[in-house]
Amino acid sequence: MRQKRINPVGTMWTPRFSLSRSRIQIEQRLKRIRAPLFKLMHMHLPWFECPVCGYRGPFKPKRTRLHAKCPRCGELERTRLQTLVLDRILSDFEPRHKCILHIAPEPNLKIRFQKIFDTYVSADxxxxxxxxxxxxxxxxxxxxxxxxxxxxxxxxxxxxDRRAIREFRRILVAGGVAILPVPLMHERTVDLDERDPVSRVCHEPGLDYFKRMRAEFTEVTLYRSNDFMGRFQPYILNSDKFMRVPSLRVEKSRYVDIVPVCRA
Known part of the structure; x- marks a missing residue:
């Protein structure tokens, strides 16, 4: 689909050195070559299905997290969950003749959005x-x-961050959708006095963080890992970080993640 351009206020459109679709596709092809070999060598492991690329077979671990990474497309649990949420939202949302803003763009989602939206803008x-x-x-x-x-x-x-949430609401049309997942680190949100020198974050979101979104948007719906079929493996397994949020535990060492869908 040919992409239309939207100029930022008071500026000319100045595209950066974009990671071309062809380069992304080359990287994906290389991963597809390695995926069958990984499957062959790990036939004894549980099999899953990746909703991003359609791969079926065992997933790779990621540090301490089990069954975390798709060996074909390289996506992790959070992107699989976000993809499942997108599939559900877009089934009732017609993207043709619509504009999308994609912040900190993920390569696989970028390709998907460019195909279905009339106007795609990436930013960071x-x-x-x-x-x-x-x-x-x-x-x-x-x-x-x-x-x-x-x-x-x-x-x-x-x-x-509250100002950023207001900005996302401001640029949306009435009835528009914003998907704004955050890493859940605690039961209650911690706002740091200074930016963390290692992670660079200013906030460590908790389960109460979604109240900040509800203060600005007309409706906020929370989608959890257990809203979807287990064959997609959208859970966080054996994560040291998620141990700090016991409310997200559904079984021993198995935690749900949450994706907020905000409507203007």
Whole structure:
């Protein structure tokens, strides 16, 4: 689909050095070559299905997390869950003739969004392989510019995250959708006095974090790992970080993740 352009306020459109679709596809082909070998060598492990690329077979571990990574596309639990949520949302949302803003774009989702949305805009604070560089606390687009916003694990970084949430709401049309997942680190959100020197986050979200989204959006629906079939393996297994959030545990060493879908 030919992409239309939307200019930020007071600027000319200045696309960065984009990671081309062909380069992404080459990297994916290389992973597809390795995936059958991994499957052959690990036939004894449980089999799963990746909703991102369609692979069926055992998944790779990621540090201490079991069955975390798809050996074909390389996506992890959170992207599989987000893909399942997207499938459900887009079944009732017509993306043709619509505009999407994709913050900190993931390569596989970028390809998907470019195929189905009439206008695709990628952005990041520092990355150069995007269309625009800006701070989400001050988004340089007019009110009601976009129909859809996708920003995964972004809101923990800006100092004023509430302002960033308001900005996402401001640029959405009435009835627009924003999918804004955050890493759940505690039962209750911790706002740091200073940016963490290692992780660079200013906020460590807890289960109460979604109240900040509900304060700005008309409706916020929370989708959990156990809302979907286990064959997609959308759970976090054996994670040291998730042990800090016992409310997310559904079984021993098995935790659900949450994806918030916000409607303007």
């Amino acid at each position: 604070l520092r990355r150069r392989d995007v269309d625009c560089q800006f701070d989400v606390q001050s988004i340089p687009f007019p009110n009601a510019t976009f129909d859809f916003v996708f920003a995964s694990h972004v809101l923990e970084y800006p100092e004023d």
